[in-house]
Amino acid sequence: MNDTPSNIRKLEKYRRMQRIRQFEDLAESIHAQGEIPGALHTYAGMEASGVGSCMALRGDDYMVGNHRSHGHPIAKGAAMRPLMAELLGKASGVCKGKGGSMHLSDFSIGSLGETSIVGSGVPVAAGAALGAKLKKTGQVALCFFGDGATSEGAAHEGMNLAAAWCLPAVFVCENNLYGMSTPVGDAVPVKDLADRAKAYAMKAIIVDGQDVDAVEQAVTEAVDHARSGKGPVFVETKTYRYGDHAVNMGRNLTPRQGEEEHWRSRDPLVLYRQRLEEEGVDPAVLDTIESETADEVADAIQYARGAAYPEAEEAFDDVFTDRLPIPDHLTA
Ligand SMILES: Cc1ncc(C[n+]2csc(CCOP(=O)(O)OP(=O)(O)O)c2C)c(N)n1
Ligand SMILES: [Mg+2]
Structure with a gap:
């Protein structure tokens, strides 16, 4: 494999997926030892969805996450030291230790934040997209949310407004088959969540969320559409989370027969390593990426x-904003 930009990009995708998996595995183990306060929702199994999406973004594009969002900033290139410090509640964390696992934001990489209120990121992304449109900055706002969030009022309102005002937003719905312990089919009457975009006359794309190249291609198409002024796009990534809804919160439900085995046989990291080796990447190069990542996470x-x-x-x-100045014409 030559050092072409496309090949360098592929190795970068593998590195970012490794970073997420190893970060999450470590976070889970230290949470069990009581080192991380509060709930911890890990992203293991869904790495291709985040990395493929973020690789399609410009550095200055906005990103909004949800409660399962350690992987999203890592996918967009965030450093792991301040992220891990935030999980442990330390002052040098991305939010000075006050956000924790479910309230991370990192403006240096365009991450406007994640919140634990399901669906709440959608109107935030629509607002950021409106700002970009009004200021003509050419930025796009991408929002990650789950299958469960598609039934929230805030998500409907945000997507409706984004479509009505033709905003440069991309809505990446990470369909991991469950909202807490509820199978998506028990909560939603449509088979493909992308069908919901029809209600907003919004372009929709469905993609294999385990295939990082396919996700990057789909989200690139969506981002190009949004950036060129044609309006928002809904992208459904079909994926799966390996862990409990949150560590130690219990699965509450036995996954359907053979379901977990099926998805583990399509692990995004294993699939991508296989593809890269088939394309001629020396396995030693991939081993080095894995061990360098282990060192980074340990650091x-x-x-x-x-x-x-x-x-x-x-x-x-x-915590609280300073009071906004009252415009002169209102005090005169
Ligand atoms: C408005 C609101 N309702 C309910 C909850 C409780 N809750 C937290 S996560 C979650 C499930 C979210 O499922 P999904 O959107 O599919 O994301 P996933 O956890 O699968 O990544 C629920 C119901 C909440 N945090 N906010
Ligand atoms: Mg879900």
Whole structure:
């Protein structure tokens, strides 16, 4: 395999998927030891969906996540040290230790944030897309949300407005078959969630969420559409989460017979490694990416463990906005 830009890009996709998997595996194990406060929703199994999507974005494009969003900033190129420090509640975390696992944001990579309120990211992304349109910056806002979120009012309102105002937004619905313990088929009357986009006259694409190249291609098409002023796009990535809804929260439901085995046989990292080897990548190159990633993740946790907690006096800093100035014409 030559060092062409396309080949370098492929190795970068493999590296980012490895980073997410190894970050999540470590986070899960240290959560079990009580080192991470609060709930922890891991992204293991869904790496191709996040990495393929983010590789289609420009550096200055916006991204909005949900409660399962450690993988999204890593997919967009975020450093792991401040991310891990945030999970441990440390002052050098991306949100100074006050956000934690479910409230990460990192403006340096365009990550406007994630929240635990299901569906709430959709109107935020629509708002960011509206800002980009009004300011003519050429940016796109991409929102990640789950199958469960498609039934939330906020998600419908955000998508409706984005379509009505022809905003440069891309809505990536990561259909991992469950909302907590509820199978998607028990909660939604359509087989493909992309069908819901018809209600907004919105372009929709369905893609194999285990195939990082296919996701990148689909989201690139969506981003090009949105950026060129043709309006928002709904992309459904068909994927699967390996873990419980959240670590130690219990699955509450036995996955259907053979379901987990089926998805594990289509693990996004294994599939991609196979493809790269078939295309002529030396397995030693991939081994090196894996071991370098292991070192990076070990460095991130060592850094986070050694970092200080925020001071008690800082508890209310950055929590409330300063009062906005009243425009002159209202006080005159
Ligand atoms: C508005 C709202 N309703 C319910 C919940 C409780 N809740 C947290 S995660 C979740 C399931 C979300 O499922 P999905 O959108 O498919 O995302 P996934 O966890 O599968 O990634 C629910 C119902 C919540 N946090 N917010
Ligand atoms: Mg889901």
